[in-house]
Amino acid sequence: MRGATQNIIAICAAAAIILLSAGVVRSHLNPATSSLPAYAGGYRVDRISYGLDPADPSRLLSVRFRFTPATAGNYTIRARVVRSSASYVPCRRTDSPSDQWICPLPGIAVRSADQLDIVVEEVRPSTYSLYLPIVLRQ
Numbered sequence: 001m002r003g004a005t006q007n008i009i010a011i012c013a014a015a016a017i018i019l020l021s022a023g024v025v026r027s028h029l030n031p032a033t034s035s036l037p038a039y040a041g042g043y044r045v046d047r048i049s050y051g052l053d054p055a056d057p058s059r060l061l062s063v064r065f066r067f068t069p070a071t072a073g074n075y076t077i078r079a080r081v082v083r084s085s086a087s088y089v090p091c092r093r094t095d096s097p098s099d100q101w102i103c104p105l106p107g108i109a110v111r112s113a114d115q116l117d118i119v120v121e122e123v124r125p126s127t128y129s130l131y132l133p134i135v136l137r138q
Contacts, residue, residue: 043069043120047100052110060105060113064094067101067120074123079103081113088119 044067051062063079078088091103105113 042071043067043075045118048116050105050113053107058110060108060110062102062104063116064100064102065118066097066099068099069120069122076121076123077101077103078119080117081105081108081115083115083117088117091118 045065046068047064047066049064050060051064053059053061060081063081067075067077069075077091079091080088089103089105091101094100094102
């Protein structure tokens, strides 16, 4: 019975984090209306969901979200869910649908997750070319 109670508490804590994350993102992007603008900062992040470890629901496995850029391009995304952490985990685009991204969060305690922080960088092709002469010895 005690294990079931802990699982329920962990699930409630995860739900609270999801709701708080959405509220923080909304209020941070547009405090006056608490709604997401079309493209704050050149992109939009919504449909945020967290995956819990089935063996231990007090631990997170991943965070998934929809990423919609204002302009098409090649992007890299990193995320963290603990404000005091200096490390971000790399995220990857899912195969289907292609606007969904997932970030692994192995072993992070639900209780320690206090903020979803996402870093988006556009990868641009290099505009420089380096041509080296070929020297042959005979």
